[in-house]
Every structure is written in C-alpha cells, then in structure tokens.
Amino acid sequence: MENDIKKISSxxxxxxxxxxxxxxxxxxxxxxxxxxxxxxxxPILYIFQKINTKIFKNPFTLMSNISRVINHQKKQ
Numbered sequence: 001m002e003n004d005i006k007k008i009s010s011x012x013x014x015x016x017x018x019x020x021x022x023x024x025x026x027x028x029x030x031x032x033x034x035x036x037x038x039x040x041x042x043p044i045l046y047i048f049q050k051i052n053t054k055i056f057k058n059p060f061t062l063m064s065n066i067s068r069v070i071n072h073q074k075k076q
Contacts, residue, residue: 005033005048014046015039021048029055 005021016039024034024047031050036043051059 005035008048009035009037009046016044019043 002021006018009018014037016037019036019038021033021035024032029052031052033048033050035046035048037046038044051062053059056062
C-alpha cells in the first residue's frame with residue numbers, strides 16, 4: 001500500500017521527499033490516507049483519498065462535478 005501511494009504521489013507537484021502513508025479515518029466508501037513529506041526538515045501532511053469505483057462508476061465525471069462546484073463557489 002505505502003509503495004503504491006509513494007508512486008501515486010509522484011504524479012503531483014509536491015515538494016519534498018516522501019516519508020510515509022498511513023490509513024486515516026474510518027470512512028465507509030473511499031480509502032483515505034495521511035501522507036507525510038519532508039520539506040527541508042519539516043514534515044508536511046497531505047490527505048490522499050482513493051475513490052471507490054464500485055460506488056462511483058465514473059470518477060472523471062465525479063471530479064468534473066466537484067470542479068464545477070468549486071469554480072462556482074469561487075465566483076460567489
């Protein structure tokens with residue numbers, strides 16, 4: 001699991017070196033992880049979430065909808 005998250009994190013623009021990833025919370029649908037990076041000696045935390053594609057059959061559409069809502073909120 002941790003190696004998978006390390007590989008996935010390489011697709012994002014995150015400064016620093018991967019330290020570790022641990023499960024976070026107790027969600028019932030998606031898997032959530034707390035991920036730590038070392039940025040110049042300071043640990044920086046990120047939350048990564050894996051979308052459950054058994055529930056959300058089309059994650060690209062889901063993320064498009066989320067993006068549209070966020071953009072609408074920014075305009076308000």
